[in-house]
Structures are given as C-alpha cells and as structure tokens.
Amino acid sequence: MIDDYLRRHDGVITLAQAQQAGLSRYAVDRRVRTGHWRRCSPGVFFADDRPFSDAARIRAAVWGYGAQAVATGIAAAWWHELTRYAPPVVEVTVPKASHHPHRDGIRMRRRDLNPADVVEREGLRVTALALTVIEAAVRFRGGVVLMDSALQRHVELRDLWRAHLKNKGRHGSPAARRLLQAASDGARSEAERLFGKLLRDAGITGWRTNYPVGGYKVDVAFIDQKVAIEVDGWAFHSDAEVFVNDRTRQNAISLLGWKVLRFTWFDLTMHPQRVIAEIKYALSS
Known part of the structure; x- marks a missing residue:
C-alpha cells in the first residue's frame, strides 16, 4: 500500500x-535514519529510491504547509499543464490565519481562497483552471502567450473574467484586468492603438x-518606403479561414513591391524595442 x-x-x-496507511511514527523515523526516506520539511518525506522530480518538488512544497495549502501561480499552471517549465520557486497559498514559516525555494502567500476556486489534481490542491490562468499570466514574461494558449484550448474568456471579478484585490489584479481587456473582442484594435503609441514614443x-494597397487596407503604411505593417490581436480570436485570408492578403501586397511586417500582441507588449528596431531597419533598407 505504501509503495x-x-x-x-x-x-x-x-x-x-x-500513519493512515498503517506505519507508526517509529517506522517512519526508521526509514529516515536508514536513508530510505528523506525529510523534506516537518512531516513530509520523499522516498529516496527515485529522482526528485519537479512534480515531487512542487508536491513536497505544498504538502509542507499543511492540509489547507494550495499550489498557486506558475506552480499551479505547470500542474495544470499550461506551461512546460516548472518554476524554480514554488508559490504556495495558505490561509490568512496560518503561522507557517517561510522556506527556501517557496514563495508563500497568505490568502483565504474561495473553496470553489480550489481543485484537487492527482492528490494535490491547486487553484482552479480559470483562476490559475489569470494569476499565472501576470507572474512571468510569457504570460500573454500562456493566457492566449489557454483561451485557444482550455478555458473560455467569460470564465477568466468571472474568476478575476470574484478575486479582485489579490496580488497582480490590475495587470490581470489589463490582459483580460486586451483579450476581449477589441483585441485587434487595442493592439493597433498600442502600436501607434510605440511609434509615437519612438519618434x-x-x-x-x-x-x-492592392484592394486591401493595411493597418499601418509608410508610403514612400513601401513598408506595410500588419498588427494582429490574440491568436484565440483566429480561425482557419482568417489564417488563409491573411496569407492571401499578405502575398498580394508583397507582389506589389511592398515589404510586409507582422507583429502580434505578444511582440508589442513583450518585445517593443525589437519591434521598433525591425521597423527602423525596414525603413532604412
């Protein structure tokens, strides 16, 4: 049963x-003394006959903070398979009234989560999918891609808004609201406004x-240099027909002698300096 x-x-x-499986405290201590089990934190052990995987590290971190602890942020996103990369620091949320100490490799947050926002996956308590997406998306630089990918495959935008509004005031809430607004139906126009601001700020x-141009309208055109720039919103708004139409349009414009550059919301928000550099290069060449 233990194995x-x-x-x-x-x-x-x-x-x-x-103990529930039938081992006494003495039997557990014996396994630790003989090196069969390693103590990760008070009351949490790892059977040292296998690699200490990312899953083991995250599980041990959460269980080390008691039965009410929850994996949150990027740790929860990795557990939900929203990202391929496990975080080096595990975010764990515990109730406000708890008195757990801080530990190396763990970012502890004190917050009382709504029971409806907590699920159990493979025996580990993690934030529910919608709350995980909006919280993880503001924790690291690839958050735009994470949210866009989740919207394409896993969750509806209305679910993200519902989770956000139910948990207003949490860490990262304003940034999450901006991402959700950008991901709404006006995503493309919002991206175009942001692009215009980048151009103005760069002079x-x-x-x-x-x-x-050639029966189409390009988002931004530098007429003298014949440089056309297309600005995309979020991928989750797209479908196969849109993809085909965009490629047909781009080919037609290119055949008329225009250089065509395409930038996404991710480019504009995460790599604005690179965007500006590419535009300046296109204009000067």
Whole structure:
C-alpha cells in the first residue's frame, strides 16, 4: 500500500498519510535514519529510491504547509499543464490565519481562497483552471502567450473574467484586468492603438493607418518606403479561414513591391524595442 501510494504521488508522503496507511511514527523515523526516506520539511518525506522530480518538488512544497495549502501561480499552471517549465520557486497559498514559516525555494502567500476556486489534481490542491490562468499570466514574461494558449484550448474568456471579478484585490489584479481587456473582442484594435503609441514614443513619423494597397487596407503604411505593417490581436480570436485570408492578403501586397511586417500582441507588449528596431531597419533598407 505504501509503495503504491508513493508511486502515485511522485515519491512524496506525509506523516499523516503514512500513519493512515498503517506505519507508526517509529517506522517512519526508521526509514529516515536508514536513508530510505528523506525529510523534506516537518512531516513530509520523499522516498529516496527515485529522482526528485519537479512534480515531487512542487508536491513536497505544498504538502509542507499543511492540509489547507494550495499550489498557486506558475506552480499551479505547470500542474495544470499550461506551461512546460516548472518554476524554480514554488508559490504556495495558505490561509490568512496560518503561522507557517517561510522556506527556501517557496514563495508563500497568505490568502483565504474561495473553496470553489480550489481543485484537487492527482492528490494535490491547486487553484482552479480559470483562476490559475489569470494569476499565472501576470507572474512571468510569457504570460500573454500562456493566457492566449489557454483561451485557444482550455478555458473560455467569460470564465477568466468571472474568476478575476470574484478575486479582485489579490496580488497582480490590475495587470490581470489589463490582459483580460486586451483579450476581449477589441483585441485587434487595442493592439493597433498600442502600436501607434510605440511609434509615437519612438519618434517615428510619416505613417498612415488603414492605407489602401492592392484592394486591401493595411493597418499601418509608410508610403514612400513601401513598408506595410500588419498588427494582429490574440491568436484565440483566429480561425482557419482568417489564417488563409491573411496569407492571401499578405502575398498580394508583397507582389506589389511592398515589404510586409507582422507583429502580434505578444511582440508589442513583450518585445517593443525589437519591434521598433525591425521597423527602423525596414525603413532604412
């Protein structure tokens, strides 16, 4: 029974779980003394006959803060398989009234989560999918891609808004609201407004918006240099028909001798300096 439990839980077990499975405290201590188990934190152990994987590290971190602890942020996103990369620092949320100490490799947050915002996956308590997406999206630089990918495959935009409004005031709430507004139906126009601001801030002039070229209208055109720039919103708004139409349009404009550059919301928000550099290069060449 113990071996089966360890196999299903990445080699991690708590003292309470071991006792429930029939081991005494003395038997647990003996396993630690003989090197079969390693103590990760008070009351949490790892069976040292296997690699200490990312899953084991996250599970041990959360279980080390008690039965009410929850994996949140990027740790929860990784557990939900929203990102391929496990975070080096595990975010764990505990109730406000708890008195747990801070530990290395763990970012502890004190907050009382709504029970509806907590789910159990493979025996670990994590934030529910919608709340995980909006919280993880503001925790690291790839958040735009994470949210866009989740909207394409896992969750509806209305669910993200619902989770956000139910948890206003949390860490990162204003940034999450801006991402959700950008991901709403006006995503493309919001991206175009942001792009215009980038051009003005960089002192780039001489451009026109919605300029007709070959029967199409390009988002931004530098007429003298024949440089056309197309600005995309979020991928989750797109479908196969839009993809085909965009490629047909781009090819037609290119055949008329225009250089065509495309930038996404991710480019504009995460790599604005690179965007400006590419535009300046296109205008000067």
